[in-house]
Amino acid sequence: MKRHYLNSWTVHSLVVCVALVVSASAWGQAGTGTEYDDAELPVAEAAGDRLVPAELVIREDVVLRPFEARMFGFNWNWFFANPMVVEPETNVLRDDFVEAMRGLSVPLQRMTGTESQYFQWRKATGPYAERQPFSLRPFHGSPAVRVGFGPLEWVRLMRRINPEVELVWCLNLYQDAAEDHADFAELMMYDGVGNPNGGVDWAAVRRNAGIEGPAPIILWELGNELDEPWHQDVIPDVEAYIERCGAAIEAVRSITPGARFAAHAVTAPWSEKKNLKKFGPDGHWKEWHRRVLEELGDEIDYMVFHPYYAGYPIPTVYRFVSDITDDIRRITGSDRIKIYFSEHARWPPRPSDGRPWSAYFHKSHSLEAVLAVSEFINLGHSRNDVAMMTYHILHGGPWRTIDRRPDGEGFFFTGIADLFNLYQSTMSGAVVESSLAGPETDVTSDSLRLSALVTRDDDRSGLTLFVVNRSASSTRRLRLTTLDGPYRLTDRWTIHHEDLDAHNTADDRPLAPRHQAYEEPGVLRSLDVSPQTITVLRLTRDDADAASRTTQR
Structure with missing residues (x-):
């Protein structure tokens, strides 16, 4: 590409149609997997050629938070994982899946969502031939199967992919009693002498499976969405939830005293169709987490x-x-307790023309979805209260971060994987304060169209910018102000496509990031940010020789 040293630089940046899904269908038709349906999606903007100015001010000395790999975790799913991860009718891990997964950064993994409240871990542990069949999804009428991919296979798999992986386990508060939680903690964590719970020596079962030390579980999640109506037979209200949480905490800590816990706030509180009676005497969604904090604030x-x-x-x-x-x-009188998004994603809409939901499954990982997830991550990183995220979901369902090729020969990654790898390969150090000025830049307003995230190297040698323009019709002419001196542009990565519906397939990867390095970089003072693009800019602190140059690309 011919180089011109002018006053601004034109790049593709990010457009995001970001929104949260509204409530479930009427409760007579409701069930797990429907609680986020019936979204009224915004009408897409028509493409245009408007040029709108804005200014990005970066304050390198004001550190908001360190870069956290825990913000890029993934949630799992037992039902879809079993046929994908292990050889048929065995508990032997598939080598091709292990090799494919090494192409995805996996710092934090959670097991799992709705299925966690029906998962019978004893029947998925020990020699495969001795395991008893059970249904992984009884709420959908799935038949009983002998489960080859269980908790210990999960630990072995994740350590093969990333020896430094951290895990979150979601306890089955819907079906399991306190003694079940204690036995499971012994299976996963106990590394002492003897058999603390009596009965089966569960730590020996773990060691016999090839796992000598404790599993790398950093957090125990207290159930999953137990405020939902289909759990009311066991958890009729928040007081019942608190009681079960307390028993689980005591049981797990009897085996691993330093265990840390996460309790749930209400699911989909924006829904007008929630059964508010169980949320407390005032019938408000906040009553649930307020009671949890009042009773369990010292424990979670x-x-x-x-x-x-x-x-x-x-x-x-x-x-x-x-x-x-x-x-x-x-x-609680402090901000010690943080927010954990143990599930987040774009929930694909259902077709309005009578076609099955599967016709829109790709919309969970299309360009539109990738842009939405990127915007969500950016705003989360700008806050001190959000500590961890696990994207829903690594595989299966509509979301499919990794999927099997249609011919069954191998696997491929969707655009979500490309996005997460891009973040983790370019972010470092700490998130620093930045602010945008101009139309549609207020991050507290629903009219937000342009946003940015900035990280600074620990040695202060460079910055990384993640710029989000979610307008489909406006290019933003962005003036860059850094308060600690000028920077040179050295690298650029973009994810872009003209079609918001574009998505990776087994044979095509339109959402793969495109990288360009600049061997003779000039000082970056402004840039044009195009619609419908994710742009990552790598800036290096300028020296005296380069201070007089600016760059146009």
């Missing part, structure tokens, strides 16, 4: 929230989060 480290976006703008999502954070500080 995180409040769990599940935002799915594609109906309401993302600033709306974070207003709910702010409500929870405000109550954490008011009730």
Whole structure:
């Protein structure tokens, strides 16, 4: 490419149609997997050629938070994982899956969502021939099967992919009793002498499976979405949830005293169809987490929230989060308890023309979805209250971060994997303060169209910018102001396509990041940010010789 040293640089940057999905179908038709349906999606903007100015001010000396790999975790799913991860009718890990997964950064993994409340871990542990069949999805009528991919296979798999992996386990509070939790903690964590619970020596079962030390579980999640109506036969209200949480905490800590826990806030509180009677005497969604904090605030480290976006703008999502954070500080007197998004994703809409939902499954990982997830991550990183995220989901369902090729020969990654790898390969150091000025830059407003995230190297040698322009019709002429001197542009990565519906397949990868390095970089003072693009810019602190140059690309 011919180089011109002018006053601005034109790049593709990010457009995001970001929104949160509204509520489930009427309760007579409701069930797991429907609680985020019926979204009223915004009408897409027509493409245009408007040029709108804005200014990005970067304050390198004001550190908001360190870069956290825990913000890029993934959730798992037992039902879809079993035929994908192990050889048929065995508990032997598939080598091709292990090799494929090494192409994805996996710092944090969670097991799992709705299925966790029906998972019978004893029947998925020990020699395969001795395991007893059970249904992984009884709420959908799936038949009983002998499960080859169980908790210990999960630990072995994740350590093969990433020896430094961290795990989150979601306890089955719907079906399991306290003694079940204690036995499971012994299976996964006990490394002492003897058999603390009596009966089966579960630590020996783990060692016999080839796992000598404790599993790398950093957090125990107290159930999953137990405020939902289909759990009311066991968890009729928040008081019943608190009672079960307390028993589980005591049981797990009897084996691993330093265990940390995360309790749930209400699922989909924006829904007008929620059964508010179980949320407390005032019938308000906040009553649930307030009672949890009042009774368990000294025992937990995180409040769990599940935002799915594609109906309401993302600033709306974070207003709910702010409500929870405000109550954490008011009730506990500190901000020690953080927010954990143990599930988040774009929930694909259902076709309105009678076609099955599967016709729109690709919309969970299309360009539109990748842009939405990127915007959500950016705004989360700009806050101190959000500590961890696990994207829903690594495989299966509509989301499919990794999927099997249609011919059954191998696997491929969707654009979500490309996005997560791009973040983790370019972010480092700490998130620093930055602010945008200009139309549609207020991150608290639902009219937000342009946003940015900036990280600084620990040695202050460079910055990385993640710029988000979610307008389909406006190019933003962005003036860059750094308060600690000028920077040179050295690298650029972009994810872009003209079609928001574009998505990776087994044979095509339109959402793969495109990289360009600049061997003779000039000082970057401004840039034009195009619609419908994710742009990552790598800036290196300028020296005296380069201070007089600016760059146009």
